[in-house]
Amino acid sequence: MSTIYLIRHGQASFGTGNYDQLSDTGREQARLLGSYFAGLGERIDRIYSGSLQRQRDTAQLIAAALGDPPPIAIEPAFDEYDSDAILQAFARSLTPEELAEAEWPGLHTDRRKFQLFLERAARAWVEARIEAEEMIPWRGFHARVTTAVANIMRSEGRSKTLLISTSGGVIGTLVAQVLGLSNHAGLELNWAIHNASITRLIYSVERVSLSMFNGLPHLDRAPLRHLITYR
Structure with missing residues (x-):
């Protein structure tokens, strides 16, 4: 093992x-x-x-x-994953009213509010409800990570x-x-x-x-x- x-x-x-x-x-x-x-x-x-x-x-x-x-x-x-790219893509998907309610973009000094907004954005990312050229899709991130670990397990040996x-x-x-x-x-x-x-x-x-x-x-x-x- x-x-x-x-x-x-x-x-x-x-x-x-x-x-x-x-x-x-x-x-x-x-x-x-x-x-x-x-x-x-x-x-x-x-x-x-x-x-x-x-x-x-x-x-x-x-x-x-x-x-x-x-x-x-x-x-x-x-x-x-690039959280800034995900946050920006998610923010673009919201209405001005929703952005104002979330207090975006002034969240980087409030840990709790930032975390709640990031959780919403990350769910949208995983569900492929947002996309952007600068943002890796969830399926790409998942494949990158799991493939890298599989390669290490194979190459390092027992x-x-x-x-x-x-x-x-x-x-x-x-x-x-x-x-x-x-x-x-x-x-x-x-x-x-x-x-x-x-x-x-x-x-x-x-x-x-x-x-x-x-x-x-x-x-x-x-x-x-x-x-x-x-x-």
Whole structure:
């Protein structure tokens, strides 16, 4: 059997000029996650990361905590979907009255309102009710992610322990695929995934199984629970 740890990146910089960078909290989350893996004493053969800065920095902070850092391979297939493109396409589908009610576009400083608008937009994306030249269709995103993981499982071979630093949309999509759930279920899983959380897949030639979802063994204790975040 082989293992893949799917890691959601540490907290990014919501409400700033560059979302795609780890916040101070995000960097601490990633460092603690690296220390957790180091303490397990489990050999990690390779780390894969999406190409986004927050994903790469998370991978590097985890690797730095390991005694014998494994190589890091950048795989853009594990990039998150482009939420800005989805939000813009969804906004264009609404009436002026609906936009005013949603308070679009002034949502990037209000986490709750932003999340609610993003959930509406993402549902429209999954249901193919919106489209735009700059936006990958849901079916394309799903195929990109699932094909990349299948290729890694095939190429890495047996008895390997791998880590993938990625994002919530990718993790939700993969978990739904493994469990045979609907696309909408994968989307709902996405909203529940914490920053720097662990989702573990066990695989062999015959099957892929989920053995942990959204775990926070490195943060879920009294002195560190203030570091548990969603966005």
